[in-house]
Amino acid sequence: MRIADIPTPALVVDLAAMTRNIERMAAFFRTGPCRLRPHFKAHKTPEIARRQLAAGGCTGLTCATVGEAERAADLCDDILLANEPVGPGKCERLGALARRVAVTVAVDSTAALEAIAAAATRAGVTIGVLVDVNVGQMRCGVAPGDEALRLARRVAGTKGIALRGLMGYEGHLQPVADRAEREAGAHRAMEGLVATARRLRETGLPCDIVSAGGTGTYDISGRIEGITEIQAGSYVLMDSDYGRLDVPFEQAxxxxxxxxxxxxxxxxxxxxxxxxxxxxxxxxxxxxxxxxxxxxxxxxxxxxxxxxxxxxxxxxxxxxxxxxxxxxxxxxxxxxxxxxxxxxxxxxIAARGYPEHRYPSSARTARNSTDGQSRQPRPV
Amino acid sequence: MRIADIPTPALVVDLAAMTRNIERMAAFFRTGPCRLRPHFKAHKTPEIARRQLAAGGCTGLTCATVGEAERAADLCDDILLANEPVGPGKCERLGALARRVAVTVAVDSTAALEAIAAAATRAGVTIGVLVDVNVGQMRCGVAPGDEALRLARRVAGTKGIALRGLMGYEGHLQPVADRAEREAGAHRAMEGLVATARRLRETGLPCDIVSAGGTGTYDISGRIEGITEIQAGSYVLMDSDYGRLDVPFEQAxxxxxxxxxxxxxxxxxxxxxxxxxxxxxxxxxxxxxxxxxxxxxxxxxxxxxxxxxxxxxxxxxxxxxxxxxxxxxxxxxxxxxxxxxxxxxxxxIAARGYPEHRYPSSARTARNSTDGQSRQPRPV
Incomplete structure (x- = not known):
């Protein structure tokens, strides 16, 4: 097949450019101590994630949805859901997933913690937890310091759960084009996160993972002592928004x-x-x-x-x-x-959308599959 | 299943509100002379299109993509592709479709016309054409009057093609909140379209269809003498943008x-x-x-x-x-x-996305389906 034969519209990936992006990022992380946990949400494509993992320097994969985590578990045995799993079925599905691979999730409330713990107990598994810390993005997360420490203690004492550390995503700084400004912002944002991690360890609480960073800050936050892994994703294919930045990745x-x-x-x-x-x-x-x-x-x-x-x-x-x-x-x-x-x-793009809603494929393709009687509502 | 059990995020349709919307729109068109050809692009959902057609007043379905047309052909036997089918495979697929149902497409260039005619001839079918007229939206379309007439003559003389009339979508007027302004704009936009249709007929060219209109103008353009059908779609489910208008449809x-x-x-x-x-x-x-x-x-x-x-x-x-x-x-x-x-x-939502690109479902669901050797590029 030639490019000229591709029906449009379509997405095309420049394989050589993508390969160079993967290699450049892996080269930064292969020597450690900080590692990369590529974000699967950026592309949702198993074949790309496989190449990211194969390039080295990775601890596993980061996901934003349970559906992504279910696909990512086919690719590696250590999954971080960098998001709070609240809502029907989510914790149950994570419990099932934790039978196959190591699963760690972000948590910023006791309500979420209890639901995850209950699902873990029912499934007979342990689910890892990172306390989600608000480092200035003003999305999810508890305040660094006392509040995070309080929730970490609660996590550590919860059956079915293993406290693994902290997450603090400086998402608000990713698009800042000026490097000096981005750098100063990231250092400020990471300061409270790293200090909180230190307090956890001083209190005897486990804190093996401190997750942060994205494509805009991977080489800033990824060099800060105490940050153990970076959850960048967009670097692999890039876009015009990240293209404004001075990052060494090509449009792919x-x-x-x-x-x-x-x-x-x-x-x-x-x-x-x-x-x-x-x-x-x-x-x-x-x-x-x-x-x-x-x-x-x-x-x-x-x-x-x-x-x-x-x-x-x-x-x-x-x-x-x-x-x-x-x-x-x-x-x-x-x-x-x-x-x-x-x-x-x-x-x-196997994890596109929300796979839990996908209609059985037989029903999607059968011609006139719901004709006739289907106008009568049927309970499901 | 209860609403409380639906995994989120999800789309929910208020069945009663949607049914009222369908009935209100059908009531306007059932008495004619102008008819409705609901736009399938709005929802891409066969079960909704079925209900729209069953409510009456319809000539068939309008589509924006060939993929939608392929699904819509399971639901009715008269499909309008209100868009120019240019690009690999599109005309061939329309040729195949025209063996099953009546297919009409919009055309604004001789290049597109020739490609459609060639595909129709290869498939041994006739494909209907509406000359796409720019009524002020400044998207596709030739100018009303002489330019449209010239293209119509060319269409009428092309083998494999049947000239069916004109299309002129006043898309730029749909979101105008003030009714008087919207009404004046639609009348101005339709004037040139209707005059061009008259000239076609005076010249002895066929012009059975003059298609226009949307949710914002269905009861304006749909009352103008000479407009034969309206391609509204959003009315069935509505959104906050159309909700600003004085149209009698509910958020569904x-x-x-x-x-x-x-x-x-x-x-x-x-x-x-x-x-x-x-x-x-x-x-x-x-x-x-x-x-x-x-x-x-x-x-x-x-x-x-x-x-x-x-x-x-x-x-x-x-x-x-x-x-x-x-x-x-x-x-x-x-x-x-x-x-x-x-x-x-x-x-x-069977026509979501671009079905021509869908990967075989076996490949999408198989665990580790492309492991191992797949890292070697394989030609497709």
Missing amino acids: FWVLGTVISRPDPTRSVADCGHKAMTKDHGLPTVRGIEGAIVAALNDEHAMIALPAGASLNVGDRIYLRPSHTDPTINLHDVLYAVEDDAVIDVWP | FWVLGTVISRPDPTRSVADCGHKAMTKDHGLPTVRGIEGAIVAALNDEHAMIALPAGASLNVGDRIYLRPSHTDPTINLHDVLYAVEDDAVIDVWP
């Missing part, structure tokens, strides 16, 4: 589109709208056409504004660079891995 | 989330971020908690700001009203149809 994936309309010489319309790439971090950029910009994205259309002299005709292909990796990949079912103009492989 | 779907963290009494965090609902038309709104707002959406988190006195604790459920129906539904695999607190049915 693109939305491939086809021009379907050229209403006038200054405007072309391609078949890839915001159902093919999100615009939550801004509009995508156009590769290889000097001065061309994406003026707008509709559901199924990219409106390309062209400079004088540029030509983009019906049937031409375009490559757009998304502004945000994670939610863009979550829109698709496969990645086309390409080298030059050849498609080398097609990788399922 | 919600993102159901679970509160996973309550860092302080004024802030709660739920497990439904912009991987569960898009924010391209703004942030979602909160149902049932006076003064509560969604302050931000991250990939997997909704940050809820709470007024004094409101309480939202870990484990509580919340309902968020999305700002934009179509791309939000496209993030999910199923809709939970609910009545009171009972789940009546689970509907597959």
